[in-house]
Amino acid sequence: MRHRRSGGPRLNHDAIGQALPAAIVAVFFPISLIVGLNNKALLPEKFFYDSATLRSRMPIGDPSSGDSFIVMGWIYRQLGGMNHYAEVQIAQMAIFAILLLTCVPWRRLSTFGPLATAGVLYALVSSAVYLAQYSKESLVVVLVLLLRVLPKHWSMDLAFVGAMAVYAQHIRTYWYIIAGLYLVLRVLLPRLRSMGWLPILALVGYVVMAFGLQAVMGQPLSYARDVVSESRTFSQDAQSAIQNYLPTANPVLGGLNAWLTLATLIVPLPLLLSPNPLYLVFCGVTIGLWVGLVLSLRRLLQAGRLRVDVGLTRAVSMIFALIFAQALFEPDFGSYLRHSLPTMPLFFLVLARAQQLPSRRAPLAARSRTEPNHVV
Known part of the structure; x- marks a missing residue:
């Protein structure tokens, strides 16, 4: 009985420690969304030059134009983003969050230490700055997400x-x-x-x-x-x-x-x-x-x-x-x-x-089971 009582708190502490990185990231998702929706009030104007240019090009958007801003403006207009700026902000941050979770599922976040967890938070803050606006990077996020979900065949x-x-x-x-x-x-x-x-x-x-x-x-x-x-x-x-x-x-x-x-x-x-x-x-x-x-x-x-x-x-x-x-x-x-x-x-x-790789100190039998x- 003593052994059980002494082991119980340690196991609970370990479980809390494993759940903490995922819990911190989960709490930070809505925080980063709020920051993104209010980024223009928080950041200098220079962060939004491309966004302002894209907004100005939307009425004249043309897919055959040699101007990338005009083409990108046409894409936003076709997707209904011309007069729905907040919805565009939310959608682009959501796509980035989906990409992030396809790379690191919740169960893997529990293995992240403080520095790696801080890196994930930094990525979410960056998305609130650079993706919560009209941006050419929104298409690159979609491209990278496509890379993650494509079937394994070389033709893909x-x-x-x-x-x-x-x-x-x-x-x-x-x-x-x-x-x-x-x-x-x-x-x-x-x-x-x-x-x-x-x-x-x-x-x-x-x-x-x-x-x-x-x-x-x-x-x-x-x-x-x-x-x-x-x-x-x-x-x-x-x-x-x-x-x-x-x-x-x-x-x-x-x-x-x-x-x-x-x-x-x-x-x-x-x-x-x-x-x-x-x-x-x-x-x-x-x-x-x-x-x-x-x-x-x-x-x-x-x-x-x-x-x-x-x-x-x-x-x-x-x-x-x-x-x-x-x-x-x-x-x-x-x-x-x-x-x-x-x-x-x-x-x-x-x-x-x-x-996911087995520790070098792990026995060979354990390595074969975890490989x-x-x-x-």
């Missing part, structure tokens, strides 16, 4: 690449590059045994692209970002502009510059020198997400999970395809955060998958 990866190509054709042309990178990574990642190959392959890829762009267009690899940066030289809203670290006229140096930009997107060292506390929070979360991803992916590669887990491999392919392209096109860190938000739930999927089967 081709269908997803086709969907990204449609988005590229009408909204953002550089998504053609993301679609191509996704396809390459989707084939390559299951064959990798070490994370060390990814930065090497990225550097080689950037140098090859730099030579190709120089030969075809006579432009450096940073051309697209340079054009945007020049138009915003005196803007007060581009305080976190991404600079070139090396001369880009030489293709080799241009490729290396893109590789260094990639490194600073993962570890935003330029922002660490800023006194702005929001930048420091952004740096901390970004570094935390990528450290968690790298450590989790290292374990998953060693366990061979990317060879059998289609959903995991698709998620990792999408994460790296996006950031490899962002190193070429993002003009500033604010845009980087906005554009990468739809893939943030995929980071938590990778973390959750790694936590997951083919996972979607």
Whole structure:
């Protein structure tokens, strides 16, 4: 009887601790919704420039227009969002929440520690800022959700690449590059045994692209970002502009510059020198997400999970395809955060998958019992 009484409180404490992360996230869902619905009163006007432009383009929306804002305005008008701003805010945040829960179901949230749980809350806050408004990212969230629910057959990866190509054709042309990178990574990642190959392959890829762009267009690899940066030289809203670290006229140096930009997107060292506390929070979360991803992916590669887990491999392919392209096109860190938000739930999927692996200290018999089967 004594043994039962002494064990009871410990078991209850463990159960409360396991339920706490999911309970915190559940409480935070309505809080983030309230913040989203009132974000214009809480944030500077610069956060809503794209939203205001989209709203102004809706009356003249045309799917055949070469202006992405006009095309996106037409999509909102066709979906009935032209005069229903609050409903659009709620719908877009709800879709993001659904995406988040497809990546980390409630039962998996119980395995998250304080830092991972804080990351989920940060994702919800970001959705209240960037998705609770008219936004081109709303379609990217739908694309990533589509990636999560597609059947496992390889033909569905081709269908997803086709969907990204449609988005590229009408909204953002550089998504053609993301679609191509996704396809390459989707084939390559299951064959990798070490994370060390990814930065090497990225550097080689950037140098090859730099030579190709120089030969075809006579432009450096940073051309697209340079054009945007020049138009915003005196803007007060581009305080976190991404600079070139090396001369880009030489293709080799241009490729290396893109590789260094990639490194600073993962570890935003330029922002660490800023006194702005929001930048420091952004740096901390970004570094935390990528450290968690790298450590989790290292374990998953060693366990061979990317060879059998289609959903995991698709998620990792999408994460790296996006950031490899962002190193070429993002003009500033604010845009980087906005554009990468739809893939943030995929980071938590990778973390959750790694936590499903048996502990290295577990007996072999326990490992065989807990080793997951083919996972979607």
